[in-house]
Every structure is written in C-alpha cells, then in structure tokens.
Amino acid sequence: MFFQLLVGGLANGSIYALVALGITVVFKATEVANFAAGELLMLGAFVLYNCFVLWKLPYLASFVITAFFFAILLGLIMERLAFRPLASYGHLIQVMATLALSVTFKGIARLVWGSDILNVPSPFDFKPVEFSLGSLKIVISSDNIAIVLVCLVMMTFFFFFFQKTKRGKMMRATSENMLGAMLVGINVRRVFATIWATGTVILVIAGVLFVPISTLYIEMGGKVMIKGFAACILGGFGNLPGALLGGILMGIIETLFGGYVTTAMMDISSMIVIALVLIIKPQGLFGSRVVIKV
Amino acid sequence: MPILKVNNISISFGGLRALTEVNLELSKGDIVGLIGPNGSGKTTLLNVISGIYAPEIGTIHLQDKEITLLPPHARAAKGIGRTFQIQHLFSNMTVLENVMTGLHKDIRTGVFGAAFRFKRVRAEERIAKEKALEALKFFRLQEMANRMITDLSSIEQRMVEIARALATNHKIILLDEPAAALSPAMVIELGTLLKRIRDEKGVSIILVEHVISLVLTVSDKITVLNFGRVIAEGKPDKIRRDPAVLEAYLGKEGGYA
Amino acid sequence: MRNFGNRPRMSLGAGAGWIVILALFFIPLATNRYVQYSINLTLVYMVLALGLNLLFGYTGQFAFANAAFFGIGAYACSLLTVRLGIPFWFSLPLGGIAAMFIGCIISVPALRLARFYLAIMTMALGEAIQWVLIHWDRVTFGPSGFQIPPPSIGGLLLSSDRSVYYVNLLVTLFIFWMARNILGSRIGRAFVAIRDSEVAAQCMAIPLTRYKILAYAISSFYAGIAGGLYAITVGYLTPENFGIIQVTLHFCMVMVGGLGSMIGSVAGALVLTSLPEILRDYQAYQEIIYGFILLFILIFMPRGISGALKRFRWFREEIEKLTL
Numbered sequence: 001m002f003f004q005l006l007v008g009g010l011a012n013g014s015i016y017a018l019v020a021l022g023i024t025v026v027f028k029a030t031e032v033a034n035f036a037a038g039e040l041l042m043l044g045a046f047v048l049y050n051c052f053v054l055w056k057l058p059y060l061a062s063f064v065i066t067a068f069f070f071a072i073l074l075g076l077i078m079e080r081l082a083f084r085p086l087a088s089y090g091h092l093i094q095v096m097a098t099l100a101l102s103v104t105f106k107g108i109a110r111l112v113w114g115s116d117i118l119n120v121p122s123p124f125d126f127k128p129v130e131f132s133l134g135s136l137k138i139v140i141s142s143d144n145i146a147i148v149l150v151c152l153v154m155m156t157f158f159f160f161f162f163q164k165t166k167r168g169k170m171m172r173a174t175s176e177n178m179l180g181a182m183l184v185g186i187n188v189r190r191v192f193a194t195i196w197a198t199g200t201v202i203l204v205i206a207g208v209l210f211v212p213i214s215t216l217y218i219e220m221g222g223k224v225m226i227k228g229f230a231a232c233i234l235g236g237f238g239n240l241p242g243a244l245l246g247g248i249l250m251g252i253i254e255t256l257f258g259g260y261v262t263t264a265m266m267d268i269s270s271m272i273v274i275a276l277v278l279i280i281k282p283q284g285l286f287g288s289r290v291v292i293k294v
Numbered sequence: 295m296p297i298l299k300v301n302n303i304s305i306s307f308g309g310l311r312a313l314t315e316v317n318l319e320l321s322k323g324d325i326v327g328l329i330g331p332n333g334s335g336k337t338t339l340l341n342v343i344s345g346i347y348a349p350e351i352g353t354i355h356l357q358d359k360e361i362t363l364l365p366p367h368a369r370a371a372k373g374i375g376r377t378f379q380i381q382h383l384f385s386n387m388t389v390l391e392n393v394m395t396g397l398h399k400d401i402r403t404g405v406f407g408a409a410f411r412f413k414r415v416r417a418e419e420r421i422a423k424e425k426a427l428e429a430l431k432f433f434r435l436q437e438m439a440n441r442m443i444t445d446l447s448s449i450e451q452r453m454v455e456i457a458r459a460l461a462t463n464h465k466i467i468l469l470d471e472p473a474a475a476l477s478p479a480m481v482i483e484l485g486t487l488l489k490r491i492r493d494e495k496g497v498s499i500i501l502v503e504h505v506i507s508l509v510l511t512v513s514d515k516i517t518v519l520n521f522g523r524v525i526a527e528g529k530p531d532k533i534r535r536d537p538a539v540l541e542a543y544l545g546k547e548g549g550y551a
Numbered sequence: 552m553r554n555f556g557n558r559p560r561m562s563l564g565a566g567a568g569w570i571v572i573l574a575l576f577f578i579p580l581a582t583n584r585y586v587q588y589s590i591n592l593t594l595v596y597m598v599l600a601l602g603l604n605l606l607f608g609y610t611g612q613f614a615f616a617n618a619a620f621f622g623i624g625a626y627a628c629s630l631l632t633v634r635l636g637i638p639f640w641f642s643l644p645l646g647g648i649a650a651m652f653i654g655c656i657i658s659v660p661a662l663r664l665a666r667f668y669l670a671i672m673t674m675a676l677g678e679a680i681q682w683v684l685i686h687w688d689r690v691t692f693g694p695s696g697f698q699i700p701p702p703s704i705g706g707l708l709l710s711s712d713r714s715v716y717y718v719n720l721l722v723t724l725f726i727f728w729m730a731r732n733i734l735g736s737r738i739g740r741a742f743v744a745i746r747d748s749e750v751a752a753q754c755m756a757i758p759l760t761r762y763k764i765l766a767y768a769i770s771s772f773y774a775g776i777a778g779g780l781y782a783i784t785v786g787y788l789t790p791e792n793f794g795i796i797q798v799t800l801h802f803c804m805v806m807v808g809g810l811g812s813m814i815g816s817v818a819g820a821l822v823l824t825s826l827p828e829i830l831r832d833y834q835a836y837q838e839i840i841y842g843f844i845l846l847f848i849l850i851f852m853p854r855g856i857s858g859a860l861k862r863f864r865w866f867r868e869e870i871e872k873l874t875l
Contacts, residue, residue, distance in 0.1 A: 082846070095670060100842045100846040103839075106838045107839030229674075275660075366750075370755055375755075383751070384744050391743075395757075398737050405738060410729070
C-alpha cells in the first residue's frame with residue numbers, strides 16, 4: 001500500500017511542484033509572495049473547462065489557448081495592476097495587492113461560471129497502467145501519468161530556459177540584482193513583465209493539469225495555494241529546485257496522511273508541514289534566505 | 295571604580311573587523327570624548343555599549359556588574375541612555391510624547407491599569423508629563439511641546455533627542471554626533487549645556503563627535519579610534535599634540551599633495 | 552491639543568463627542584429593521600478593525616490571522632451558550648479570551664518570522680481554524696452551521712435587532728474607551744515607538760517582544776469579542792464565513808480608514824460594512840468589489856481616509872484628538 005500511495009502522491013505532488021515553481025519564479029525576482037497563485041490556478045482550470053466543455057474545442061487547442069494566450073494576458077495584467085503601480089511602496093503593499101486581485105478574480109469567476117461544482121471528463125481514455133514488481137502491485141491511472149509527464153517536461157524546459165537561454169539568464173540576472181541588470185542595459189521593466197507572465201503561465205498550466213483529478217469549484221484555489229506555499233517553505237523559499245522537490249514531497253506526504261490516517265487530514269497536512277518547518281528549520285531544505293529577523 | 299568599563303571588545307561584520315581589542319573607562323561624572331576618522335568604529339562602539347550589537351570577544355561592566363549579555367532594553371532600564379547619529383525620532387508623535395517615551399521605564403502602568411485608567415496610572419502620567427516638560431525646558435523647547443516632532447527644524451529635533459535621553463535619570467548617556475551641522479556659536483552653547491547636564495544631573499557622558507573643538511573643550515578624557523583600534527587615550531591637551539592622532543586624521547606627512 | 556495622557560477639559564471637540572455619543576442611543580428610533588441590522592454589523596466590524604489596526608497599523612505585524620480569531624471568538628462564545636448554557640454576558644468575554652489565548656500562542660513563533668513567512672503562516676492558521684470548524688462537527692455543528700438563540704442578559708431576552716444594537720453599542724463604546732486609554736498611556740507610546748524605530752524604542756527600555764505579544768493579545772481579544780457580537784447580530788454561524796474574504800474585508804477596512812488611526816478604523820468599518828449588506832445575495836459582486844476597493848486604496852490612497860483628511864488642517868486637529 002505504501003508504494004501505491006507513494007506513486008499516487010506523485011501526480012498531486014507534481015502539480016504542487018508547479019505551483020511552488022510559479023510562486024518562486026515571481027518571488028525570486030520581485031520579493032513578492034503571490035497570494036493570487038491559487039486563483040490563477042483556478043482560472044486556468046475554469047478557462048480550460050470553458051474551452052473544452054462549453055465551447056467544445058479540441059483538447060490541444062483548449063490547452064494552448066488557456067495556457068498561453070489567456071495565461072500570458074493574465075500575467076501581464078497582474079504585473080500592471082499589482083506590481084508596477086506599487087513598486088515604490090514596498091513588498092508588503094504589493095502582497096496585499098495580490099490578495100486584492102485574488103478576491104477580485106474569484107468574484108469574476110463566480111460571475112462567469114457560477115458557484116456550482118463542476119466535473120470535467122478526462123481527455124485521456126487509456127486504461128490505467130498496472131505495474132508489478134515482485135509481490136508489489138501498483139496501479140497508475142492515465143491521468144496521473146499524463147500529469148507527471150507534462151510536469152517533467154515543463155521542469156526540464158524551465159531548467160534549460162533559465163540556465164541556457166539568453167532570456168532566461170536575463171531573468172535570473174534581474175532577479176539577483178535589479179540594479180546591476182539595469183546597469184548592464186537589461187530592460188528591467190520588460191523582464192519583470194516576462195517574469196510575471198512566466199509565473200502565471202506555470203500556475204495556469206498547473207490548473208489545467210489539475211482538472212482531470214479534481215472537481216472544479218471557485219474556492220479550489222485557496223487550498224492548493226497553501227500547499228504550494230508549504231512546498232516552497234519546505235524546499236526553502238526562493239529556491240527553484242527546492243520548490244520542485246518541496247512540491248513533490250508535499251504530494252507524497254499528503255497522500256500518505258490520507259492513506260494512513262484519514263482523508264480528512266489530507267488538507268491539513270500542509271499546515272502541519274508549514275508549522276513544523278517554520279519551527280524546526282525555517283530555511284527549509286535548501287533555503288538560505290533570512291527568515292528569522294535579526 | 296569606574297561607572298562603565300569596556301574591556302577588550304572585538305566585533306566583526308561578515309569579514310570586516312569593525313572593532314579590535316577596544317578598551318574604555320568612564321568614571322562617574324566624567325565626560326569622555328570618542329573621536330576618530332569616518333568609519334573608525336565610533337558608532338559601532340556605542341552600539342555595542344547600548345546592546346544593539348553583541349561583541350565576539352570582550353566584556354562590558356556597569357558599576358562592576360557585567361552587562362555584556364543583556365539585551366538593549368535591559369541596559370536602558372539599568373541606566374544607559376543614548377542619542378543617534380541618524381535620527382531615530384518617533385516621527386508620529388509630538389515633541390512631548392517623544393520625550394515622555396524616554397520616561398518609559400519610570401512608569402509602572404500595565405495593560406489593565408492603562409485600559410481602565412486607575413488613579414495611580416493617571417498620577418504617573420501627570421508626573422511623567424511634568425518631567426518631560428522639565429527636560430524640554432532645559433533646552434528652551436517647552437513651547438513646542440505639542441507640535442508634531444516633524445514640524446521642528448533638524449537642530450531642534452536633535453535637541454529633543456537629547457532631552458529624550460535626559461528626561462529620565464540615566465547614569466550614562468551616549469551622545470552620537472550631537473553637534474553635527476551646528477553653527478560655531480551653537481557648538482559653544484552645546485558645550486555649556488553638556489557641562490550643565492553633567493554638573494546638575496550627575497550624568498556621565500560618552501561623546502562621539504567630529505567637531506573637535508567641542509570635544510577638546512568639554513571632555514575630561516579623550517579616546518581616539520582608527521580602523522577599529524584605540525590609537526590614543528588621555529587628556530585633551532595630550533591628544534591634541536599626539537602624532538598618531540594627527541596622522542590618522544591628516545595622513546602621513548607628505549603623503550598627500 | 553493632543554490628547555495624550557492628559558485629557559482636555561471639555562474643549563469643543565470633547566463636548567461635541569459627548570453629544571454624538573448620546574445621540575447614538577437614540578438611533579433605533581429612526582431606523583427600520585434592515586438599516587438597524589446594518590448598523591449592528593458596522594459596530595461589530597469597528598471593534599474588529601480597531602484590533603487589527605493595533606496589530607498592523609501600530610506594530611506593523613502583517614498577520615492574516617484576524618479572521619481566525621474572529622471565528623474562534625464567534626464560535627467559542629456561541630458554543631458556550633448553546634452547548635453549555637453559559638449566559639451571553641459571560642460567554643462573550645470568554646470568547647474573547649479564547650481568541651486571545653490562541654493569539655498569544657501564535658505570536659511567539661510569529662514574531663520570529665520575517666514578513667511573508669508570517670503572512671503565510673497566519674494564512675495557513677486561518678485555513679486550519681476553518682478546517683477545525685468544519686470537521687470537528689461533534690462540537691461545532693460542522694459545515695452546515697448552527698443557529699444562535701437570542702441572548703438573554705439578566706432575564707431580559709434580546710430578540711430584536713434593536714436590543715442587539717444596544718448590546719453592540721455598549722460593548723463597542725466600552726472597547727473604544729479601553730483602546731483609547733491604552734493608546735494614551737505609555738503602552739500606546741511604546742507601540743508607536745516600536746513602529747517608528749525599533750532601535751530607539753529598545754534604547755528607551757521598551758522590551759520589543761513583550762510588547763509585540765501584547766499587541767497580538769489585544770488584537771486577538773478584540774477580534775474574539777467582535778466574533779461574539781457577530782454571532783448575536785447575524786444569528787447563524789457557518790465556517791465559510793471566516794475565510795479569506797473576511798481577511799480581505801478586514802484589511803480593506805484598516806487600509807481604507809488609514810493605518811494607525813482609530814478614527815480611521817471607525818470610518819473604514821462604516822464605509823465597508825454597508826457593502827456586505829447591500830451585496831448580501833451577490834457573493835460574486837462582493838468579492839469583486841472588495842478586491843477592487845482594496846486595490847484602489849492601495850494604489851491611490853494608501854494612507855486611507857484619515858490620511859487624506861489630514862491634508863486639511865482644520866480636520867487634522869479634530870482627528871488628532873480621536874487618533875492616538
């Protein structure tokens with residue numbers, strides 16, 4: 001049972017890893033904790049539903065529309081509304097702005113799609129894959145496999161993007177040292193816009209991936225966001241690989257909790273993780289940021 | 295027995311050695327001047343004495359009791375007051391309120407007393423207010439008591455800061471560049487004021503200053519820092535002629551054009 | 552003339568204040584049920600905003616736990632009455648104390664954390680409290696919530712909105728009076744000192760940690776009391792009332808009114824409480840408008856109403872008297 005749970009947790013964990021990635025990408029550059037992350041995910045899920053179910057577009061087209069056109073637009077809006085006008089006021093105010101936007105997005109979503117709980121049929125029709133290792137028997141559904149695969153693809157993509165491409169390096173440079181980046185001639189404003197767009201795209205894709213394994217409802221963002229934050233804290237806030245690892249761990253921890261204790265405890269596992277990490281080792285696994293005030 | 299004894303203090307920040315083996319003694323009723331070029335560690339030493347930084351090596355004794363490990367608010371409670379080089383005034387309060395905050399340790403009001411305004415609390419507040427006005431009178435600033443502190447000129451603000459440190463009966467006051475940007479006439483007035491403070495209130499003072507004339511006139515003893523080390527110590531006359539001190543401030547003879 | 556540990560003797564401002572307070576007692580004669588209900592709710596949020604203002608506006612702690620304390624107070628007070636038969640006038644302060652208890656426990660780790668970690672931790676706390684309210688249904692009646700019977704004080708059954716108003720009014724006035732006293736004492740000065748310069752505050756013998764914990768205690772106590780009043784005002788409690796939208800609403804109020812200003816908290820509560828009632832059946836609009844207002848205030852009026860008004864000199868004087 002342990003391994004079944006382990007494998008089952010990987011899908012959820014991959015999604016949390018993406019959420020954590022989306023949050024961290026923005027945080028590293030702007031020092032703003034994006035409290036609208038959950039709602040961006042939720043919007044991703046609902047827009048996909050809209051394209052795929054309501055407008056009956058083919059899945060691939062829906063995916064592209066949601067994850068790229070919509071997400072990039074949304075990211076630019078966030079940067080324009082929550083970040084740029086408040087740049088001089090400091091991070092706390094910007095965080096509050098993301099909070100304000102999160103509530104607004106929720107309201108708009110509610111207006112458009114209503115408060116009902118929705119179920120979206122999975123685009124994948126394949127039979128679940130069965131696995132046997134000696135006496136172990138593990139079943140993985142095709143949804144889960146797809147999710148993990150897409151996540152892996154994305155993580156690899158972003159790894160190369162940040163490490164090898166010029167754009168990626170510019171983004172990293174601006175994150176590390178905004179002033180230095182400006183001096184070197186990097187168009188910092190455009191980079192920030194790109195960063196917000198990138199973070200949003202990641203979160204929206206996470207939302208799209210979440211659709212096959214979850215029901216859709218307007219409040220779904222909040223819980224996932226807390227798990228994303230828990231993942232970030234676990235991995236060390238501001239640390240990209242840490243965020244990914246933290247996400248996967250969160251997924252596994254959560255499923256283990258659900259399997260061995262009770263499913264009701266699954267939601268609260270993230271809060272327990274947050275509390276434990278902050279009390280025992282606030283920097284998380286890989287973090288080096290100053291967490292404790294001097 | 296000196297009222298304050300700083301023993302062998304060393305402290306680094308990252309890789310930078312800010313203070314090395316610094317010793318300082320303050321006798322009761324003395325004014326000790328602390329001078330040195332920019333970056334020599336004067337403010338750092340004050341921060342170590344008031345408890346904002348903890349030294350890596352060394353001890354500090356207040357009247358023979360060791361206070362090296364005490365947090366800043368405990369040291370203030372024991373009688374060490376200070377002013378700051380960069381202004382640390384409470385900008386959202388009036389002048390009077392700023393000075394009354396200096397009297398925090400002399401009031402005993404707790405939450406319940408405050409919430410329900412017991413008679414004792416009201417009495418304590420009244421006394422605190424009077425003491426604060428007294429301190430302001432010392433600087434002839436009592437007229438400004440109810441103005442917002444940000445309405446005052448920077449020189450007046452600095453006087454309020456000193457008044458804030460003075461309002462309560464501290465044993466030691468650390469002054470960080472109180473004479474900055476004062477005209478020569480005001481510097482002389484400040485000097486007289488400092489001596490009055492010492493004479494009338496029995497306070498011992500450590501004076502960090504760049505305005506050398508003030509330090510030479512007012513101090514009983516002077517310590518000179520350079521690059522975090524004590525390079526000279528003694529009476530003003532001796533310091534004025536000390537070659538090491540001159541070199542620290544002016545560079546080696548023939549070194550500059 | 553600043554009111555600071557020395558009350559002005561019946562100046563014009565103070566005299567006008569008394570008249571206003573007296574007038575407040577006559578309001579129920581002029582209102583219908585609906586408006587009365589709104590006003591009752593406004594009073595609840597005033598108490599709440601005051602507490603949050605203390606924590607956020609004065610000591611600068613960016614803590615999202617207010618809604619949690621609000622919920623704890625509401626549930627504790629009501630459950631004590633409903634399940635154990637404790638009379639309202641006793642369970643109300645108990646609810647406040649329950650919230651304060653959790654607040655103090657939270658404050659200890661909270662104070663060690665820098666900005667966002669604090670925000671995240673307190674937000675997680677809020678979710679955790681909601682989870683408890685939903686899942687511990689043996690005690691809390693679970694997600695469907697429960698009805699609050701009208702409180703009875705000394706044999707008098709307070710079943711109408713009007714009588715609830717007087718309860719709310721008296722409690723609010725009392726809370727206000729306490730807050731004003733606290734802020735006008737050395738404790739209030741210490742709070743402002745900590746906000747303006749921690750370094751200088753320490754050098755004036757103000758122990759930072761102790762006072763910050765005190766701020767958490769007072770703020771969570773107020774939120775808890777507000778919770779109890781909320782319960783008797785609304786008459787029905789469900790866990791979903793105490794989630795992120797509450798947090799946003801609270802921050803809205805404090806920001807709209809102006810950080811660090813008591814009168815600001817009153818104004819913010821007033822401005823923003825009329826909204827939930829007008830929009831009660833339109834949750835979506837509620838959310839959009841709250842989010843929008845908060846964003847608007849942040850961008851254009853970060854100092855809130857009281858900040859904007861301070862630009863007018865004559866208003867400044869009046870506000871100073873009622874502000875810290």
